Every structure is written in structure tokens, then in C-alpha cells.
Amino acid sequence: MIKVGIVGGTGYTGVELLRLLALHPNAEVCVVTSRAEKGLRVDAVYPNLRGFNELCFVDPTIDNLSACELVFFATPNSTAMHMAPDLLGLGIKVIDLSADFRLADVAVWEQWYNDKHACPELLQQAVYGLPETHRAEIAKANLVANPGCYPTATQLGFLPLVKANVIDLNMLIADAKSGVSGAGRAASVGALLSETGESFKAYAVPGHRHLPEIKQALNEVAESEVSLTFTPHLVPMIRGIHATLYARLTDQQVDLQKLFEDFYRDEPFVDVLPEGAHPDTADVRGTNRCQIAVHQAQRGDVVSVLSVIDNLVKGASGQAVHNMNIMFGLDETCGLSQVGLYP
Amino acid sequence: MIKVGIVGGTGYTGVELLRLLALHPNAEVCVVTSRAEKGLRVDAVYPNLRGFNELCFVDPTIDNLSACELVFFATPNSTAMHMAPDLLGLGIKVIDLSADFRLADVAVWEQWYNDKHACPELLQQAVYGLPETHRAEIAKANLVANPGCYPTATQLGFLPLVKANVIDLNMLIADAKSGVSGAGRAASVGALLSETGESFKAYAVPGHRHLPEIKQALNEVAESEVSLTFTPHLVPMIRGIHATLYARLTDQQVDLQKLFEDFYRDEPFVDVLPEGAHPDTADVRGTNRCQIAVHQAQRGDVVSVLSVIDNLVKGASGQAVHNMNIMFGLDETCGLSQVGLYP
């Protein structure tokens, strides 16, 4: 059993890690930290975990985490970077679900996250934890930067097209929609049911932090600079991301369906739907699965890709467990075989 | 008082007409038809109308409607075209909220609506009822084709850009999202709360009936053929449409905010929000208002327009009442001064 610690156990990605790991056959959560809830039983705060977890929240100190083999950071940005160096120094592997290690360029990071990076030297060592593109490096990594939710859905949709070099990279559109849990479990007026229920709106249109992350990843695959417009929207539901992606085809003869199916044939968590399908976030609820459909509407020169994930699973905690499985040489699907909770 | 008849009073656009007209100072609903609910009191079916309406549903016959000065069709497609000729022949004005008279080209109509048109000769006489573009013709019209909900939100967002000739018409993207009431009040599995709640998905990506309507309208303004990708999505809420529109700017120096403000300066129902705003469907709930914001994210060459309406009001029944006001020479805002029901 892998001894696991979770820093920041009271947010949604923290409790989702606890849900997934509760039934994982090869990992055991030994430490869950929370400054605010210190001393309280985890299952007193999260009654869904009653019977699965007898731990109490403790302070997030290196000492409390020192017996772990792996520590997940399910914290706000700018937390993991202050503790990761010490943990790595103790030989403890780290998977950071926040954004601290996602951007390779420290200047870009500091611009978008409005902070001075605490350990820029680790940025090169950190591996971007999208298994579909970085599996081999993840297997050898000590520090994994778990991708953002929007970047996961968006990259998985664009990747086959970019890799096959069949689209114009000068005008990529990612129109993305997320459930409200993406805003986290912090008290905020903007995420109240009274504000977000029966409401639909875009936000951060001038620039969202996930934009540089997506561009970095697509640039890497494209081996050139892509031009991307990324528009996030808030959907009146709890879980789920739907990315609707648009690009102009430079090759209209390509068999898009075959391209996608071939690209993801061996991926356990990317499911290319049959031609003509419209993926629904509800079908991947609670699972680590990305379902994708590709369309060429009206036989025109625009390709549309529809990509759905559960933002808390494939977009966060499930992908983190997937990364753990790879890092520790386990079967990749270990603990991740949930069926989508429909309806 | 204008004597009004409503054919198809049991659907959502019908009951919304009844809500709006209940307090209209210059119009009186005299006849409401419904085959299924014939004989029942309107307010027995719709308790929100108790105290406002004492009518009973009657059969949709020409005879029952013959004393009206104006008849609204709030019916499924392919109904109005069978009754409109007779009503017009009696000197009764007609506003059709369905799609029967929206497309000028009968062949296009028959292809998309899968039916033979019953009175193609009326297609040229019918006026497309978007007041912002057809005000003068509406004032003189006897037959108005009330626009679709998606086309309303989409046109109002694209119009200033197309008219000013500042965007590339070869790749327009309209990523549109609608509340479930757009699917109507018919029993269907796909619109159950259990199917659409906590769910987000695109639909009709290969081609939606509102596509030719939008293209016809934009072509007319552009005086050339536009290339448009239109993707509708279903949002887990009742009312509201959010259209997110993308185009490449051919003139990056244009002052977009000023362009939009000038374009809509005198329009009572189009409200251009201040720079940087993100319109929310909740702010226009229950009103005939379209709120719009225009963005040029990251100072790039892509313009994004965010356009929100209440699909049942500005996207249907409110716009129909607006058209009625114009046709009968009333103040345009008569009966349409609701404040958005927030929260």
C-alpha cells in the first residue's frame, strides 16, 4: 500500500481524492491536512466518507507528512511551491493539483499568477501530468504538475488535429463551459446557487489563467506558436466541463473520425464516440473518462470537437490518481473504473 | 384595445404571450385556442394566470378567430401556414412565432422543415420581424415572421460587425447555449429534468434549422454569402440564451465598444454593456431585453461578442408583442417594461 498524504483536504479536489482513494486497492491515505478544520474527523466534515475514513485533519507541516511516499497538493495556487522542495528532499513524490508547476516559463507563471515563484528551479524538473502526452516522463517523475480542468478537456480535443497537422493554427477557438465546482469550496458570492442557478454567462474573457497552460501544451505538440481564443463559461450545474473547439481544416480530405479513433485507441480514459454523437457531461460524471466527438458540420471547412470530462475527476483528482498509478508502476486504471453516474 | 387571438395557447410561447398581454394597456386577448385543452379555463391549466384571464380554450377555427384584429401563432411549425391565408383574407393581421414564414426561399424552407409549404406565395409578403433591422416594413406588414430565439441573439451580436464591414465573413462561429424551455412544452425524454439537469451537451451539430435563418439575415446585411458555423447547446436551466460569437477582425483599429454603442443607441431593447462586461442571462430573465458585450481578448485579431436574451421573451413572445406595438402604431415599449427577475 502506497502511503499517501493530502495537503488541503477540505476543498473539492481534496474530498474527491478521498472518495477515489477510499476504494483504491493499492493506496492508503495516512495524512489529511487542513488548517481550518484541524482536529476534526474527516468524516464529520464530509459525511459521505463515513465508514471509509477514520482520520482527523492535521496541520500541513513537513513533519506530519514525513512518513508518506506520495503527497497530493489539493491546495490553492502558491501553496505547493513552498512545501514541495522539502518533501522532494525527503524522497517523497509530489503531485500538485494546483498550478504551481504547470508553466515551464517562470516569467509567464509570475505574470498570470501574480506572485513570485518560490522554487523556479523545480519548474524544469516538474513533469506535466497529462498521461496521454507525457506518460513516459510521468513514470519517472518525482514531481508532477497535474493539468488544469479546462486544459485537459481542450488539449484532448485539439491534440489529434494538431499532431496530424490538418488545421490552421492561426485561429483556434476553445469555447469551454464548466460546472460551478470548478470555482472551489470557498465562500464567494459569485458561486452561490442564487447567483449561478438559472444563469449562464462567460467570465474572464479578457484572459484566463488556463490560456497560457493550453497554449504551452499545444505549442509543444505543434512545434510552433498557436493562436488560441479561450472563453470559459459558468454552467448552472455542479460537475462537468464541455469544451467546444473550432478550427479551420487545412486538409478537408482527412477522415476525422478515424484520426481520432486511431489517436486514442490505446488510451484507457479517452473514449472517442461514434460519428455524429454529442457527448454529455452527465455520462462521465464521477469518472476519469473523457468522451469526445468530432464533427465537420455541413461538410464545410470548420472542424468542431466536443470534449467532455468531469472537472473534479479527469480534470483534477482522477487524473492525479492516474498519475500516481503510473508513477508507482500500477495498472493505470487501478481505482478508476467507476461507471458514469447517469442520471 | 386591440382584439387579439392566440393560436396554440398551451405551449411556452403561448402562455408567455398571455403573461405579457395580461398587463398590456392596449391589447386584450379575446380568443385562446388549444385542441387538447378545449373547454378548460386557461387559468386552470396555468394557475399563474388566475385573476388575469377568464377565458376558456377553444378550437383553432377561422370562425373562432374572426373577430380578432391580430392573431399570434404560438404553434409548432407547419401550422400557421395552413391558417394564415384565410385570416389575412379577412383582414386580420398575423404574427407567426413559428418558422413557417421566416425563410424567403421556399426550397430552403422545405429542405430544412421537411414539409411542403402550404402557401409559398406568402413568403415574399411576410416581413421578418426583427425590429432592429426591419422596423419600417413591420409597421406596414400584415404578416410578420417572428424570428427564432437563436437567430435573434446571434444576429444582434453580429450585426454591428457585419454592417461596419470589419470582420472576415469566411469563418463566423456562433457557439450558442439555450435553456430547456426552448424545447417547448411537449412531453419528451430529452427535456426531462433527469436528463438535462446536471448535464451539458451540444446538439444538432451537423445542422440546426436556425442556421439557414441566421445566414439569410446576415447575408442580407453583408450583401454577400457568409460562412457560419452554428453550434447549439442545452443548458440546465429554464430560460435564457447566451450566444458567444467569434470572428476574425479585418480592421484591428476599430473601436468596437463605440461601434456597438452607436449602432444600438436608439434601440429600446438592445443594451450594450460597458467595456469588459460579461452579460448574464439572469439579468434579462422575463424581459424583452438583449444585453451585449464585445471583447477583443488579449488584443488579438479575434473579436468575441457575448449576447444574452430570454428565449421566451426577446427570443419569442416579447418580440412578438414588440412587433404588434409597431404594427399598430403604439409606443414600442408598451407592455414590455419588465425589470429582469434577478436573482
Added chain:
Amino acid sequence: MIKVGIVGGTGYTGVELLRLLALHPNAEVCVVTSRAEKGLRVDAVYPNLRGFNELCFVDPTIDNLSACELVFFATPNSTAMHMAPDLLGLGIKVIDLSADFRLADVAVWEQWYNDKHACPELLQQAVYGLPETHRAEIAKANLVANPGCYPTATQLGFLPLVKANVIDLNMLIADAKSGVSGAGRAASVGALLSETGESFKAYAVPGHRHLPEIKQALNEVAESEVSLTFTPHLVPMIRGIHATLYARLTDQQVDLQKLFEDFYRDEPFVDVLPEGAHPDTADVRGTNRCQIAVHQAQRGDVVSVLSVIDNLVKGASGQAVHNMNIMFGLDETCGLSQVGLYP
């Protein structure tokens, strides 16, 4: 035009007052206060009010309010009691939407609201603003304590039975359900969509502050002490309260339907539905109406009353406007003739 001030204009009852008064023919909002949003335009914070209100938020000082004829307090509890004496001293009428003046017994108030009352001497002068029971006093009042949302729905349901003396007062059950807007517009984890969406739960079962208010009102009508169990629940929707009330009939021969219809025959805002009906919160959304049905299931000795209101209108701001109409001798329905926003 009555010159109106609103203290606490940024909460949901404040913005709802602004919505209702925007179209009120005899009242004009001259001052809206908010410490937090001071200096901002009201319609910048609430875009649904664009075009209806040009005011900016100001500090809640007596000076700023001194030109008003009436001041509404749409504030948290324990605010109005600190300002009301000065305003009343200036001859300004006060309607308090909070709980500061609802309980006649200062000791009970201090126990439930955990504070020392700032002006207990006003408690006797304050009139409880439920028009259906206190119309005459309201007409002469300078200080009106606007009822709570749950107490409004509950009292209106129990009143005819208590007054007619046909139920056993020793075991009244009020099982009440409220939309989340009842929790207000304050940042809180408990009211996030992610917490309350797809969730149903009771809260405050050991004792909710509306319990003593309801009991005081029912005791007064009963002229004896009633025994009431009151259980509030949170419904995953924004607006609406549904109170399901149970009591044992002491007189099984009473014609319940007639009893209720007679009791409310002349009330403009209480609508007794036909026998067998099930009122729906959606039918009174946005209106000042209470819809009620009374049932005697299985011909047994238990009477069930179903009572629905919009918690922000009849349960708060609409009732406050109703009280204003009465206090200033206007037609009671002035500005309150909205049709329920269904669907």
C-alpha cells in the same frame, strides 16, 4: 411620489425592492445605501436595473436619509434598531424587513437573536406587517415590522383553521421548504451551488428564529398557547417557499374549502386554489401572491394545508411594498400586479 430610502440595497431583499419600486407609479427611490458598494452606480452592481435606476450607493447615515418620507431596512438583523429611533424622530416612516421589531417580548427577541435590543421601547409601537391580520394598525403605523418569509407562508396557511377553532392546537406541524435566496447574498459555503444543487436537507431542526415569530402570531389569534413543530428545509432552487402544514381536526364536519375561500375572499394577495389542487412555487414566482390549497387526505382527521409564496416578494419586499401602500393610503395592489413567471 413618495420619497423612499432603502438601507442595505445590495442584498436580495434590497434589489427586489428596487425591482418592484422601479415600476411603482407612486413611489420613487431617492436613496440607496451600501457601505461596501458606496460610490458605485446601483445598475453597475445590478445590471438588471440598467435603464431603471441612475442612483449611486451612499453611506447609511441619517443625514443621507433625512429627505425621505419612508425608509425600508433591507439589512441583516440588529441594524434597523440602531437607526429607526432617529428616523422616526424626524417623522420618517420605517418598514423593517429584518427581524428587529417582529417579537413583542424583548426577552424572547434577545434569546433568539443573541443580542441586546437597542430600542425595546419601540417594540410595542411597532406593528406586525402582515396585512391579512393587521391591516388597520398598519394604516396608522409609523414603524412596521415586515414578517419573515416562513412565518408569512405558515401563518396564512394556519390562520383560517385557528380562527375557526377546528384544529387541535397541541400538535401543529409546519414542514417548510425554501429556495436558497432565503439565505441572502452573503458569501457562504453552505449556499454555494455546489453544496445546495442536487441536494435536499433540513436545517435548524433544534430551533429556527422564525419559530417564536410564528408562535407569537398564532397564539394571538388562538388566544391560547399553540404547540408547533417547525422544520425548515433547503430546496435546490432560487426563489420560493412551500409550507406543508398538518393539524388534527377537532371538527371533521367543517367544509374546509369553503372555510378558506370565505376567509380570504377579499384579500388581493391570497389565492385559495380549487379543491384538490397542489400549488407550485413556480406559479407565484416574482409575485406578491400566496396560493393555498387545503386537503383532508383519505377523509381522515388530519388536515393538510399547502401554502406557497415567493420568499423575496410576499415573503419580504413585495409585502413591504404592500405595507407601504397601506401606510400611505394607496390602492393596495399598486405596483404589485405582476404575473407569475412561469415557466
Added chain:
Amino acid sequence: MIKVGIVGGTGYTGVELLRLLALHPNAEVCVVTSRAEKGLRVDAVYPNLRGFNELCFVDPTIDNLSACELVFFATPNSTAMHMAPDLLGLGIKVIDLSADFRLADVAVWEQWYNDKHACPELLQQAVYGLPETHRAEIAKANLVANPGCYPTATQLGFLPLVKANVIDLNMLIADAKSGVSGAGRAASVGALLSETGESFKAYAVPGHRHLPEIKQALNEVAESEVSLTFTPHLVPMIRGIHATLYARLTDQQVDLQKLFEDFYRDEPFVDVLPEGAHPDTADVRGTNRCQIAVHQAQRGDVVSVLSVIDNLVKGASGQAVHNMNIMFGLDETCGLSQVGLYP
């Protein structure tokens, strides 16, 4: 591996059986029937099952089911009773999720279900499948009548009180609230999101079919006739039932918390929450768990019990799998160890 057939695989309880059995280590679904979807792959209709199920829907004939060891009926009422005799005759065990075998008295069944019972002789042989009260009989049963959703939540809440004889059986109140999935996956206006979203209402107050089922069960335990008022309500969410139960205590000295904890100490799927708790349907979403809290508000003589389940799991398909586990001598929790999907 137990060979399992599912009759009626396209409703919500059918697809929920498929979800639960997909990961059950000792059961294999071999046949799934559906007249309407005959020939289609199961995972084409339910994309959440892609990768878990390769079956196609077949006609519901005895022949198609003859190789099964167990058949679940996830059908509307009045279906199972026509096929159960033949299946039982072939030595195939039957678990009926519909109501055909729940009522022991055929006259009562025929009155409430408006049909002639097809095999009244089986009613005595059928075992009521609430494991908490009928475990031993279930273990030996060939025909199990799986309880209704409301009856499950209601009985589990009342049972300890009735058994301990500490409440007045003359006025039991069950105020129950259900998510919309309880209405099934049939096309109906009443279950549209546009009708049930942002709406709360009671239904079937004059008498709901689950009333005789609950009374039969409580009478059996009480060994006398209970008087019960049962009021179901519709909650704008998909899954979850919350039963709020009220009774007058005849013994006010009883330690209610201890009573409930002792009663359910050995039950794997009933979880008595700590004193003062308010169970939330969200905490049991997707699980076979019932969470219960018991309150004696204001130290009065009324006991309130709050009981939550997922209507599709503990209220239907999960309980059916639990029954299967008991009937086949498996560990009771086999395949039923999901953690509640919060948030």
C-alpha cells in the same frame, strides 16, 4: 458468476442496475430486454456504459431469459406479474422492482393499482425485500418484492420508534420529498426541466400508492393499525429522497439517539448520524446507504426523524442488488461499496 437478466433495461432503475452490476464481482448481466430499443446496443443508448457492457437489447420473452438464474424486473407496474410465474416455474429467481408483489392483500393492490392482479396466488409467497426487516425470508425467497423508494426511506425512519413502542401511532406524519428521477424515464410534461426546475410542489396529497405499502409494513411491526398521513413532494433535482417524519412521543424519557444507534448497529446500509445532524441527500448520492438523524426539537413531545436515500439505489436498484446478494449467499455489501458522490 450469477447469470442475471434485466427486464425493462431502458428505465432509470434498469440502467442503474446495469451501472451497479457492471462492477459486481459475482454477477454478470447476460440479457437486457427492451421492446422499444430492441436490437440496439445497450451502450449506444447509455453512453455511460461504454466499455462495461457489450449487450444488445432483446425482446422480453421467457425464452430469451431462460438461461438466467435471476431476473430483475425494472418495469412499470403490471408487467412482472405476467411473466413471474413462468420464470419461477423454470427455477429462475425473481426480484421485482415494481409494485406487483408488494401488497399482501390483493384487494388493496387492485384498488390502488387499478388493475386485476394476474397471479394473486404468488402474493403470499413473495417476500418483501427490505433486508432490515426481512433478511431471513429473503435468503430463502424465490420471489422478492423490492420496496418502493418512499416506503424505504419512511420505514427505516419510523421502525425503531414503532418497534420500541414509544410513539402515538394515531398521528404519524411522513412529509417526503423526492428528486424527479422517481418519475421515471417516460416522456411526460410534468417531469420536464422547464416544469420542475425552480419549482417545488406536493403531489398526490389525496392518496399516493406508496401509502398502503408503508402502512402495511408499519402495521406489521406495530402489530396494530397505524394512522399515517403521507405527503410526497417533487424536488428540482435528479436523485434523492428526504423523508421528514413526525410523531408524538408517548415516552419522553427514551434516549432516542441510543435507540436508533442500537437498532441499526449491525446494518451495513443504515447509518445513524451523530446527535444534532441534518442528513443531506447529496451525501448518499449513488450509494445504497440510508443516513438518518433523530431530533426532539425544543425538548417537546414531538420526535422528528430525517431519513435520506438515493431513490435509485437504496430506493430501488441498489436494494435489489442487496437482495440478490442475500438470496445467493454473497457478502451483503458485494458490489455496493460506492462512496457518495459529493459534491
